[in-house]
Amino acid sequence: MKERLEAAFPSLLEELTQLVAIPSVSSDPAHAADVERSAEHIRERFAALGLEAKVLRETAADGTEGKPALVAHTPHIEGAPTVLLYAHHDVQPVGELSRWSMDPYKAEVRGDRIYGRGSSDDGAGITVHLGSLSILGEDLPVNVVVFIEGEEEIGSPSFTAFLDAHKDELAADVIVVTDSSNWKVGEPAVTSTLRGNAIVTVDVTVADHAVHSGAFGGPLLDSVAISSMLIASLFDEKGDVAVPGLGGSDHADVDWPEEELRAAAGMVEGLQLAGSGDIAARMWTKPSISVIGFDARPVSNASNTIAPHTRFRLSMRTVPGVDPTEAQAKLVDYLLSHAPFGARIEVTTEDAGAGYQADMDSPVTKALHESLTEAWGVPSVNIGVGGSIPFISDFQRIFPNAQVVVTGVEDPLTNAHSEDESQSISDLKAAILAEALLLTRVASL
Structure with a gap:
């Protein structure tokens, strides 16, 4: 599997470059056509892998038309479990162009990082799904549903309506949400909690x-x-x-060094940290x-x-x-x-x-830890994330028997939603391998 990944990775990195080039800003009506183009581009890529792929949309509760979402299915394997792979193809606005060191829609590789809007959030998540299915090919042992929405960055207003309308074709035993973060560059993590x-x-x-x-x-x-x-x-x-x-709670499972927090947040010199308890807990569980x-x-x-x-x-x-x-x-x-x-x-x-609490004792969570550890070559850890992914509660409500796990490829240097957004290339490669390993392990649970 590692040999297949090495052979496929240059084209996958080029695919991420193409995703960055599409300014799929869901919050700006001026980019509505780009959001459409992004959805169609992704549909073509999954269809090329042999999936039955289509672009769908639903109307939100307030009557506004939802953004385009991709739903794709691998050929059905009778008796095999089904895994839903989630990501989103819309991106944040670039903000002040003068604060970027490069064209945000022209991907640029510097050392081990690729820069550009959506290079990590969530173009990297899409690339992980494309990559895992590419390297498994005909050896894929489970049924896979790919669901890539186009309005996550504006709060997923039509998400609930979409799940209700398409719950039969989105039904899964396992749901993998690839829109979170790792602990550090080179250190993978399972997201155990979200505020x-x-x-x-x-x-x-x-x-x-x-x-x-x-x-x-x-x-x-x-x-x-x-x-x-x-x-x-x-x-x-x-x-x-x-x-x-x-x-x-004042306590966290891992220690977040104060100097690393200050550097990641760009805090001005002399500013005191607010709050009490472990630094990680202040951002994850308080x-x-x-x-x-x-x-x-x-x-x-x-x-x-x-x-x-x-x-x-x-x-x-x-x-x-x-x-x-x-x-x-x-x-x-x-x-x-x-x-x-x-x-x-x-x-x-x-x-x-609502926030999210993972079932840390579930077989899928344990399989995810095993897959991350094998792919990265270092033990994976449990982390909380201070941000929110509210639609996870929709997944849990509509698919109450599905096991939901949350992981991702971002890191403290990513700058998601900010200027000079970037993605670790080595972590992207490891994440693709980890997802392929997870899909293989799920088949035997």
């Missing part, structure tokens, strides 16, 4: 119209200052989330709250005026195993009961997605 996410929008009002800051400043605090106080109240003196009843949007008057348009109204949006990462809707309700209650100086606080709940 959930709950979002709220907060409106803060202090007056019915703007007034002069010289005439009324003092007794009347502006809505920006009030908002800042309210946000600050969400954290205790250590920087832990102060909202009660959200759960969490709640966090981030301000992801804030409406205020720009400095360039500043005037001596007290702002009467301010709006901001919070993203709360919830503890694995905690109901995100219940956690969201506790956040709402906290905000309403901590209004500084009696300001009018209105909270609108937005999305709430």
Whole structure:
């Protein structure tokens, strides 16, 4: 199998280069045609491997048309288990082009890394699926369903409708989600936990119209200052989330060195870390709250005026195993009961997605660990991921008997969603081998 991988890998790396060249930004209507082109391109690649491949879409709950998704099936093997391989073909916008060191849609290899938008998230995941099926060929011992969606980066709005409409052809005994991360470059991992996410929008009002800051400043605090106080109240003196009843653990299975965290996050010198407990636990098994949007008057348009109204949006990462809707309700209650100086606080709940806890004792999880260890040549570890993959709960709801495992090819240097996104080439090769080994092992479980 390793010899087949060595022979096939140059063409697989070229395939990833072609994926990078398609700006399949699902959040931008200007790239709608590119998202379509991406789906068709991937359909052709899986069809070339002998799979029955088609592009499908469904309508989301709000009535909007979903983005194109690929569904492909290998020739049926009677009596063999079925494995669903998941990835997504849409990508994030590139942001500030000036912050990239190269054209984000022209893949560039530097040493052991390939750079470009989608080179890792999730073009690498697609390449892993193509690669594992390529090197197994006619020796594939299981039935495989490939499901590659086109709207993961915008929250998969039609995902539930898609699963409901196509549950028969997506039904599987094992679901492999390849959209996560490894522990380090050269050190593979099984994702044991994912935090959930709950979002709220907060409106803060202090007056019915703007007034002069010289005439009324003092007794009347502006809505920006009030908002800042309210946000600050969400954290205790250590920087832990102060909202009660959200759960969490201070301990993690692995140690995340502080210097590595600082380098990966690009923290400014002298900034202290917030929170208590193991560093990894603060990001994996404890709640966090981030301000992801804030409406205020720009400095360039500043005037001596007290702002009467301010709006901001919070993203709360919830503890694995905690109901995100219940956690969201506790956040709402906290905000309403901590209004500084009696300001009018209105909270609108937005999305709430569940976290994930792997069944670490399942035969599939153990087989995944064995496959990763064999492919990389070093022991795989269990890691949590601070981010969310909310649609996993949809998989578990619609396919309650399926065993779901989460893995990936990203690493702390990937810069997913940021400039100069990149993928370790050696890890990509190992991930392809690991998935092929896993498919082989699943056949005998």
